[in-house]
Amino acid sequence: MSSVALRLEAVSHAFHAGTPNEVRALDSVELELERGTFTVVLGTNGSGKSSLLNAIAGSLALTEGHILLDGREITQWPESRRARLISRVFQNPFTGTAADLTVAENLALAEGRGGRRWLRRTLDRDRRAALENTVAELGMGLEDRLDTPIGVLSGGQRQALTVLMATMVRPSLLLLDEHTAALDPRSAEQVIRLTRRAVTAGNLTTLMVTHSLSEAVRLGDRVLLMHRGRVAYDLRETRRRRVRENDLLQLFDQLRWADRLDESAAEMLRRAYV
Amino acid sequence: MNLLIGALTIGLILALLGLGVFVTYRIYRTLDLTADGAFGVGAAVVAALLVRGAPALVATVVAVMAGMLAGAVTGFLHTRLRVTPLLAGVLTSTALYSVSLFVMGSGNISLVSADGFVSVAERLAHRWLGLPPSLTLFDTIVGGGSIASLGLMLVLAVGTAALLALFLNTEIGTAMRAAGNNPQMARALAIDVNGMVVLGLCLANGLVALSGALMAQYEGFANIQMGIGALVTGLANLLLGEALLGRRTLGRWIAGAVVGAVAFRLLVGAAIRAGLDPNALKLVTAAFVLGVLVLPRLLRRAGLPAEAGERV
Numbered sequence: 001m002s003s004v005a006l007r008l009e010a011v012s013h014a015f016h017a018g019t020p021n022e023v024r025a026l027d028s029v030e031l032e033l034e035r036g037t038f039t040v041v042l043g044t045n046g047s048g049k050s051s052l053l054n055a056i057a058g059s060l061a062l063t064e065g066h067i068l069l070d071g072r073e074i075t076q077w078p079e080s081r082r083a084r085l086i087s088r089v090f091q092n093p094f095t096g097t098a099a100d101l102t103v104a105e106n107l108a109l110a111e112g113r114g115g116r117r118w119l120r121r122t123l124d125r126d127r128r129a130a131l132e133n134t135v136a137e138l139g140m141g142l143e144d145r146l147d148t149p150i151g152v153l154s155g156g157q158r159q160a161l162t163v164l165m166a167t168m169v170r171p172s173l174l175l176l177d178e179h180t181a182a183l184d185p186r187s188a189e190q191v192i193r194l195t196r197r198a199v200t201a202g203n204l205t206t207l208m209v210t211h212s213l214s215e216a217v218r219l220g221d222r223v224l225l226m227h228r229g230r231v232a233y234d235l236r237e238t239r240r241r242r243v244r245e246n247d248l249l250q251l252f253d254q255l256r257w258a259d260r261l262d263e264s265a266a267e268m269l270r271r272a273y274v
Numbered sequence: 275m276n277l278l279i280g281a282l283t284i285g286l287i288l289a290l291l292g293l294g295v296f297v298t299y300r301i302y303r304t305l306d307l308t309a310d311g312a313f314g315v316g317a318a319v320v321a322a323l324l325v326r327g328a329p330a331l332v333a334t335v336v337a338v339m340a341g342m343l344a345g346a347v348t349g350f351l352h353t354r355l356r357v358t359p360l361l362a363g364v365l366t367s368t369a370l371y372s373v374s375l376f377v378m379g380s381g382n383i384s385l386v387s388a389d390g391f392v393s394v395a396e397r398l399a400h401r402w403l404g405l406p407p408s409l410t411l412f413d414t415i416v417g418g419g420s421i422a423s424l425g426l427m428l429v430l431a432v433g434t435a436a437l438l439a440l441f442l443n444t445e446i447g448t449a450m451r452a453a454g455n456n457p458q459m460a461r462a463l464a465i466d467v468n469g470m471v472v473l474g475l476c477l478a479n480g481l482v483a484l485s486g487a488l489m490a491q492y493e494g495f496a497n498i499q500m501g502i503g504a505l506v507t508g509l510a511n512l513l514l515g516e517a518l519l520g521r522r523t524l525g526r527w528i529a530g531a532v533v534g535a536v537a538f539r540l541l542v543g544a545a546i547r548a549g550l551d552p553n554a555l556k557l558v559t560a561a562f563v564l565g566v567l568v569l570p571r572l573l574r575r576a577g578l579p580a581e582a583g584e585r586v
Binding site: 057059078079080081083084087088090094095096097098099100101105106108109110112113114117118119120121122123165 | 441443444449451455459460461462463464466467
């Protein structure tokens with residue numbers, strides 16, 4: 001097998017396509033993710049980074065382009081089918097778990113992600129004991145609360161469990177959608193630590209969207225800066241090259257400058273010709 | 275005494291309706307109006323088959339399948355054609371009215387001379403348990419048929435409730451609950467949410483049709499109007515059950531649907547005996563459902579504690 005886990009070919013998505021209000025959320029994005037690498041996507045609001053993640057996960061249909069995972073074309077696969085290979089942690093901790101189901105039931109569902117579900121009991125004694133061990137490894141004391149509805153837990157606890165749920169069956173690709181943005185700093189730190197541990201343990205191919213420059217430089221092997229639906233900068237081997245937060249900030253400033261020039265240039269043209 | 279046995283039997287039959295409504299209203303959080311049509315079509319199919327001499331068991335099973343098919347149609351309208359659940363249910367149930375008429379051939383079929391589950395239950399109880407044709411209970415003469423029917427319905431309702439509880443704790447059942455509770459999460463865990471919705475609607479309307487089929491056999495006739503208000507009746511059963519047993523665990527919650535149905539029927543029986551006009555039954559049922567759903571909010575607004583409050 002080649003070393004490429006995910007490959008995007010000219011991936012585009014336009015909102016209000018064909019109308020004057022057309023917005024190109026993704027504009028012919030070309031991207032290859034190497035197996036076992038951690039890629040961080042940065043970008044301002046509306047730059048297309050969330051659309052990128054949604055397009056890969058299958059919750060956003062493409063207007064053009066192809067997506068290949070492990071060499072297989074998955075462009076036409078519905079979200080639930082892609083989820084057998086791609087797992088995902090959402091920004092909102094409530095999104096990744098079923099509030100009315102117990103902690104153990106949520107975990108058991110995640111354990112069935114790769115395979116078929118049958119009329120077997122969800123939680124027999126062996127399975128429950130195994131889950132208890134898995135949860136105990138988090139070191140958060142949640143093993144005593146397996147039969148609690150997960151909705152009762154705090155956002156940080158739920159997000160930690162969601163990270164566990166996303167990685168307990170090894171995914172071909174792990175998508176992290178600003179998954180610490182809604183947490184307090186301590187919980188965020190804990191979730192990042194768990195994420196790092198799971199990614200290292202499984203040697204996972206990971207794509208993370210974040211607003212945090214410090215997370216980006218700390219975790220990413222590679223940083224993508226998105227702007228107007230395109231990958232504006234692609235910084236490879238960032239950790240080895242010791243990219244700093246300041247360097248990233250400068251890139252953001254450059255993008256902003258380019259934007260402003262665009263607008264003033266357009267203004268000049270309007271004045272000259274209209 | 276006969277009145278009491280009758281109320282209990284009908285309550286247990288309607289418990290199946292309550293279980294069906296439980297699946298759509300509590301697992302999927304939608305009001306599935308297919309229930310009205312499915313109840314009617316269950317009664318229609320069973321009646322049409324019984325008068326043509328089909329065995330009660332076969333007729334009942336076919337009626338259940340008709341209900342499941344109705345649920346599948348609603349599921350298709352909702353998941354594939356993107357019709358809202360409420361409209362999908364109304365459309366199916368409206369169409370089913372005509373289907374029931376076609377099946378029955380007329381608006382009313384008498385099953386007095388047909389071999390429905392009541393006489394089957396009586397025969398079986400007589401052969402295996404030695405139940406006499408009639409016996410005296412608390413100074414009243416009670417037909418063996420009504421005792422046997424009550425026993426059969428008790429086994430059927432409790433058995434179905436237990437099976438439903440077991441099912442909801444299997445992998446597919448848990449996936450179904452997740453699909454209703456948080457579709458986005460379910461999809462992210464590779465659960466085919468649309469498939470689960472269709473499956474849930476089949477299950478629910480199969481139960482509702484079973485309830486309708488048994489009701490027609492018990493009452494001795496099928497009427498085209500039978501299904502009207504079935505959803506609201508099922509809701510009333512469910513809500514009363516929740517008030518009585520709570521919803522702390524899935525098992526209690528499901529048991530509540532059965533207990534609620536029987537309790538509601540007993541209340542109705544008592545009210546009619548006390549002089550309530552039977553024609554007012556649906557009005558009272560609707561008022562009860564409205565009251566249970568709205569009262570907690572009114573209490574809260576008045577500054578009183580109301581833990582059972584919920585959004586309607």
